[in-house]
Structure formats: C-alpha cells, structure tokens
Amino acid sequence: MTSPRDIAPASPASARGRGHPAEVFFAFLRLGLTSFGGPVAHLGYFRSEFVQRRGWLDDRSFSDLVALCQFLPGPASSQVGMALGLSRAGWLGCLSAWLGFTMPSAIAxxxxxxxxxxxxxxxxxxxxxxxxxAAVAVVAQAVWGMARSLCPDRTRAGLALFAALLTLALPTALGQVAAIVLSGVVGWLVLKLPPQPTVAQAGFRVPRAAGAAALALFFLLLFGLPLLSGLVGGRLAGQIEGVYRAGALVFGGGHVVLPLLQATVVPAGMVGNPEFLAGYGAAQAVPGPLFTFAAYLGAVSAGPVGGWAGGLLFLAVIFLPAFLLVVGALPFWDSLRQHGAIQSALAGVNAGVVGVLLSALYDPVWTSAIHTRADFGIGLAAFGLLVYARVSPVIVVLLCAAAGLAIPG
Incomplete structure (x- = not known):
C-alpha cells in the first residue's frame, strides 16, 4: 500500500505556475520566521522546502537560479525567493514570497x-x-570568509587592498562606488576566467520585453535619483537615493550593505554611529534577510520620515533594485553567463567589495565599538566562536549582549 510519503513530488513542469499567492506567502512566512544563519543557510532552507519537500522545481533549475542571484548585486537569498514566487504564482507570487520572507525580521x-x-x-x-x-565580530567573520573565497590569487588580493585604501582615503559614498567600479574594470582587463557551462533554462517565463524594461528602470533610478536629489534637494530625496544605491551596489553578500548605508545615513545626521551599530548587531539575531537592517534605519531616523512609515519606506527602497535585477536578468541569463569578460569583471568587483568591507571593519565598526580591553576581549571571543567553534550568530549576539550587561563600562 502506498503511503503519502512514497508519493513523489510534482515535477517542475507540473508544479510551476499552478500555485496561489496565498500558498506562496505562507510557505515563505514560515521560513521568514525560522531561517536564521545568513544567506547560505537560507538557500539550504529553500532547497529543502521547495525542491525536496514541495517539488516546485528540480535541483538543476534551483542551482542555476542560485548561480544567477549570486552573479547579480543584491541579497541573493531574497532574489531566489522572489524568483521562486514568480515561478509558482506569477507577479503576485513574487510579491507574496518577498513579504512572507522579509516582514517578520523587518517588524522585529x-x-x-x-x-x-x-x-x-x-x-x-x-x-x-x-x-x-558583536557587530565587530560578525563583520570580521564576513571579511575573513569573503577574502578566502573571493581573493584566491595575488591580483584579487591586491584589488581588495587597493579598495580598502581608497575607501579609507575617501570615506564617502563616492569613494565606495569608485572602488567597486575600478575593481570591476581591472578585473575585466586583467583577470581571465572561463565562461560558465550552458545549462537548461529554468523557465520562469519572464518576457524579454519585461526583462528589458526592468533593467532600464533599474539603471534609470540608479543614475536618475542622484540627479533628482540634486535638483529637488531636501534630506528625504538624498536618503532615498542613498538607500537605493546601497541596494543596487551590494556585491558579495549582505554584510557589504553596512558601509554603503553608513555612508548614507550617518554623515547626514539621520542616525548616530552608536545607534547604527546597535541596530546592525541586533540584525544578526533575527531570522530572514540582513537587508531588513534598512527598516531599522528608517524607523530610528531623525527625519524627515521616521517610525513605521520610515521603516517601511526604506525597506521597499532597498529591495527594489533586487527585484528589478532578478526580473531583468532572468530572460537573458543563459547568454550573459557565457561571456568570460562579464565573469572577470564580476570577480574584480567581488574582490573590491572585500576591501570596502575591510575598510568598514575599521571605521565605523571598530572605532565605534571597541573602547576598552573588555570590549576587545568580548569581540575576540565572539570572533573565535563564529569562525572556529561555528556557533550560531544568534547565540553569539545574545552572549555579547549578556557580556555587555555583566561587565562594567
């Protein structure tokens, strides 16, 4: 007699596009409430839930989707979730996946x-x-891990050091963008990487016209918002432009959003460095994507928009580039990944963002958090727990908070 466990999941062809947005929302809501551990862990949860348990797509399609989202700027796990929702239930499914996965941590x-x-x-x-x-230890762990995987040779290690020195010399958003762009140009000119092998199309059914429109809107906002901010003036326009730019230029992992957002909100006086780093530390202790840190910044902002309205505004703005990029790239991914020059430029960019994050590890993270020997001792212990003992970041953050309470200032 056949039990329900013996029934194979639906094939990707039969499962794709037949769901309801509510089904997508509740599937991702469960993950949004329980997915601790960062983007790599999120992708593991996604594979277990949507490939193995629900059969929404097969392993090959899932792996190719992950490759696409790691190729693009933005929060890779959230982009994978958006694409899965789009595949399952269309455009409303895409929105439902994002809401379910993002809102629990954003509300927290x-x-x-x-x-x-x-x-x-x-x-x-x-x-x-x-x-x-705790934020010092978490960022140090990110720099350590990213340097090992993204700077495997002297050229990319040199690019990382160059980007760190440039952003230390020019501690502004312009310096960070220049470091990323120059690293990409050097990677394109110097690095020689083979193109990726051709794989089957994932079949997300985004028309090329819709993809082209999404990419055009992405670049229009990326270059148009600074011009609009300069013409209109006012703090709100500058904040929206800075948060959008941060979401658009995050290569290599969610931790890279830290220096990009810091350059937007702290010099402008909307958030102080102590509050900024406290929120970043707290973001390690909630499930879901690290990009929800922007919701905290919008809510704690000194104005002109703050509270719930500011939090939700910043949340939408920082995720908008991720949505436009994944929708725009899906129809063209198979041809894009064949160009070795694109792969080389991306490798240079990834090395550059290691340097940008290394610079941020010193200023503002270290300079704002480490004041005493006790602070250094707590941070060193936290780094050891994260890197060598592989303790969950949630536990490490809670231990750091408890140690901060126990040790007199």
Missing part, C-alpha cells in the same frame, strides 16, 4: 528601533554596547 527591527527611541538610556546601556561589539 522596527520594534527594536522603537525601543531605542522610547528609552533613551537603552542606546547607551551595556546590552547595546555588547551588540556593537
């Missing part, structure tokens, strides 16, 4: 911002100092 971060604002002493308390020290 907005509530944390509310607490920081309501209790003035909280930002200066020992627990928040512990969160800032």
């Amino acid at each position: 971060m907005i509530l944390f911002a509310h607490g920081i604002q309501q209790w003035a002493g909280l930002a200066a308390g020992g627990a928040v100092q512990g969160l800032k020290v």
Whole structure:
C-alpha cells in the first residue's frame, strides 16, 4: 500500500505556475520566521522546502537560479525567493514570497528601533554596547570568509587592498562606488576566467520585453535619483537615493550593505554611529534577510520620515533594485553567463567589495565599538566562536549582549 510519503513530488513542469499567492506567502512566512544563519543557510532552507519537500522545481533549475542571484548585486537569498514566487504564482507570487520572507525580521527591527527611541538610556546601556561589539565580530567573520573565497590569487588580493585604501582615503559614498567600479574594470582587463557551462533554462517565463524594461528602470533610478536629489534637494530625496544605491551596489553578500548605508545615513545626521551599530548587531539575531537592517534605519531616523512609515519606506527602497535585477536578468541569463569578460569583471568587483568591507571593519565598526580591553576581549571571543567553534550568530549576539550587561563600562 502506498503511503503519502512514497508519493513523489510534482515535477517542475507540473508544479510551476499552478500555485496561489496565498500558498506562496505562507510557505515563505514560515521560513521568514525560522531561517536564521545568513544567506547560505537560507538557500539550504529553500532547497529543502521547495525542491525536496514541495517539488516546485528540480535541483538543476534551483542551482542555476542560485548561480544567477549570486552573479547579480543584491541579497541573493531574497532574489531566489522572489524568483521562486514568480515561478509558482506569477507577479503576485513574487510579491507574496518577498513579504512572507522579509516582514517578520523587518517588524522585529522596527520594534527594536522603537525601543531605542522610547528609552533613551537603552542606546547607551551595556546590552547595546555588547551588540556593537558583536557587530565587530560578525563583520570580521564576513571579511575573513569573503577574502578566502573571493581573493584566491595575488591580483584579487591586491584589488581588495587597493579598495580598502581608497575607501579609507575617501570615506564617502563616492569613494565606495569608485572602488567597486575600478575593481570591476581591472578585473575585466586583467583577470581571465572561463565562461560558465550552458545549462537548461529554468523557465520562469519572464518576457524579454519585461526583462528589458526592468533593467532600464533599474539603471534609470540608479543614475536618475542622484540627479533628482540634486535638483529637488531636501534630506528625504538624498536618503532615498542613498538607500537605493546601497541596494543596487551590494556585491558579495549582505554584510557589504553596512558601509554603503553608513555612508548614507550617518554623515547626514539621520542616525548616530552608536545607534547604527546597535541596530546592525541586533540584525544578526533575527531570522530572514540582513537587508531588513534598512527598516531599522528608517524607523530610528531623525527625519524627515521616521517610525513605521520610515521603516517601511526604506525597506521597499532597498529591495527594489533586487527585484528589478532578478526580473531583468532572468530572460537573458543563459547568454550573459557565457561571456568570460562579464565573469572577470564580476570577480574584480567581488574582490573590491572585500576591501570596502575591510575598510568598514575599521571605521565605523571598530572605532565605534571597541573602547576598552573588555570590549576587545568580548569581540575576540565572539570572533573565535563564529569562525572556529561555528556557533550560531544568534547565540553569539545574545552572549555579547549578556557580556555587555555583566561587565562594567
């Protein structure tokens, strides 16, 4: 007798495009409430849920989708989720997947911002100092891991050091963009990488016209928002432009959003460095994508928009480039990945962002969090737990907060 467990999941061809947005929303909501561990862990949860358990697509299609989203700027796991929702239930499915996966952590971060604002002493308390020290360890771990995988040779290691020195000399958004662009140009000219092998189309059914329109809108906003901000003036226009730029230029992992957002919100006076790093530390302790840190920044902002409205605004703005890029790239992915020059430029960009993140590890992360020997000791212990003991970041963040409370300032 056949049990329900013996029934094979639906084939990708039969499963794709036959779902309902509500089904997609609740599937991703469960993951949004439980997916700790960062983007690599998120992709593992996605494969278990949508390839093995639900059979929405096969392993080969899933692997190719992951390759696409790692190729693009933006939060890779969120982009994979958007594409899965699009495949399952169309455009509303794409929105439902993003909402389900993103909103639990976004709501938690907005509530944390509310607490920081309501209790003035909280930002200066020992627990928040512990969160800032935890951010040092988390960023150091990101630099360590990214350097090992993205800078495997002298050329890319040199690019990373060049980008770090450039962003230390020019600690502005312009310096960060210049470091990323120059690293990509050098990678294109110097690095010689083979094209990726051809694989079967994932079949997400995005028309080429829609993809081209999405890419055109992405670049229009990327280059048009700075012009609009200069013409209109005002803090809100500058903040929207900076948050969109941060979402558009994040190569190599969600941690790279840290220096890009810091250059937007801290010099403008909308968020102080202590509050910025406290929120970044807290973001390590919630499930879902790290990009929801933007919701905290919008909510804790000094204006002109703050609270829930600011949090939701910044959340939508920082994820908009990710949506436009994944929708725009899906129809053209198979031909794009064959160009070795594109692969070489991307490898240069990835090396450059390691340098940008290394620079941010010193300023503002280290300079704002490490003030005493106790701070250094907590950070060093946290780094060891993350890198060598492989303890969950959630546990490490909680331990740092507890240590911050226990050790006198």
